[in-house]
Amino acid sequence: MSGWKGDKMTTSPITIYIPRDAAALSVGAERVVKAMQDEAKKRGVDLKIIRNGSRGMLWLEPLVEVVTAKGRVAYGPVTQKDVVSLFDEKFFNGGAHALGHGLTEEIPFFKNQERLTFQRVGMIDPLSLDDYIAHGGFVGLKKALAMTGADIVQTVTDSGLRGRGGAGFPTGIKWKTVLNTHDEQKYIVCNADEGDSGTFADRMLMEGDPFTLIEGMIIAGVAVGATKGYVYLRSEYPNAHKIFGEAIQIAKKAGWLGKSVNGSGKAFDLEVRLGAGAYICGEETSLLESLEGKRAIVRAKPPLPAIKGLFGKPTIINNVMSLATVPWIMANGAKAYADYGMGRSRGTLPIQLAGNIKRGGLIEKAFGVTLKDVIETYGGGTASGRPFRAVQVGGPLGAYFPASLLDTPLDYEAFAAKKGMLGHGGIVVFDDRIDLARQARFAFEFCAKESCGKCTPCRIGAVRGQETMDQVIAGETAKLGLVKELCTLMTDASLCAMGGLTPIPVISALEHFPEDFKPAHKLAAE
């Protein structure tokens, strides 16, 4: 396209990116798209809008990027009201504007990351296979298709990749169990239940680079001889459901899924199933029950899902991040991945910085960065501007840490050593208005509401814990002994980690913030 448009000569259309990521949509990305289209038409500017994933700088959403000769230039957060002035300042040529941030990839928050799993998220059109392939897509799968299953599994093992769902179990070893368990039918199940508060990496990847997850699942299937995959996606993610569903259709049409993956003669098919609003369905055996169409009551382990999983068949069940990291490892080699990280935590962690934080979003970093660095350097402190008081890492079953523990590096073992949990990498920041006694009560309440009900320590313990915390908050601090006893019982006797880990937030609150459990605190607060 070229020619005279209005008063200026445009040789080619101007290309801008506006995310279709749910977080960007939640603050008006769709309205910005409409306003941009209208304004461009009015001014005769030939504008091509690509809907990308999010770059992960969520405080800048909606982030509008313009393609220039120097690279992509960022403006944000843009509202529909800013559109006229953006055109006035010729943002489409990269013009200066109050909302301008210069080159996207030079913004410190973004620049100082190691983006492997998220290499393409925000960069490409998530539903363009051409874009995907042009940016390194399917290189890993093609290599895998030329390898034996055992060699693929060995590569994953050598990379040091550990389960990103939270438990950190070595992915290669899990795959090996499935590889060595013989059966006609095996399954690959992707855990996309992402129930933890403070986490959204799975969602962002599925919306921003869905083919990566598809590729990772195919590689898993090829490795262990599984021909069918399921993605169990939480129903709270309608936008991810839509985008990922479209991606599967596109991949099928292009022959990447189906009877013969890219002509290899190996079959692999994929289906998405929606959850139905139960946190426990993220626990792998509960998830499998749910996929089988039952109430999601946790199964006792053993047998492990790797041996008897979906419909009793050997099953790889992995988190979205674990599976979506495999294509990078296959493409770049196990060593390249293992070169990142610290101790036994190899590679990178997609960190999700959330809660009361000035600059929240997704930060993919090699393991080893400290909490303090994440919260202060990347996050810029609290959103409210009030003093920081606590951070909860690892979701609702994770510990509350005070300022004195902020030098803890993000590393599975370092967190365990401080009686915390890295989990799925969610970091939730609180300012000084947090009341840790209430948070402890909430931990029990959440467990009581979300327990599958199979075992008494969890089902009854959580309800009693909530009631007892109510009494403590009302001033009966002597009841704290009972709270601790309940915690010991739940830790020791629960069947799964739901009941077993609920004491972590409770005990950490008590240990690090004892002042919040004293009656004087209540009086002072009123």
Added chain:
Amino acid sequence: MASQIVNELKYLEGATLPILHALQENFGYVDRRAVPMIADALNMSKAEIYGAITFYHDFREAPAGKRVVKLCRAEACQSMGCEDLVHYLETKQGIKIDSTSPSGHLTVETVYCLGNCALGPAALIDGALVGRVDKELLDAVCAERPHERMEG
């Protein structure tokens, strides 16, 4: 209509949830009268199907209000004041969380995390994700007024 949905989906592996989701999407809730039909189609007991409906928070056994607000009350949104919003709805708008307003106009429900934890408080309003929810926005929803942050 309901039987058509059941018949179309019953061949899936583990068809219970897909069927329940499809019924709720079409009718707004899962009618108890559909239980025997589903049980029959899936070769499961009525107790198993009914058990599934009650186990999962998503499924309703009665229609919701005309508008549905699913307000996130998990930790990240707590840190941004979602409990103030719950209190505000109850005291200023007379709408109790996890219930439907007497007029049948509005249902407000608790959910735990919508994956928008850096832009909280978050809510799904009639299925659309909204970030940085505030009192003014809730006022508009309660008053059935349009609001610029809910379009598009």
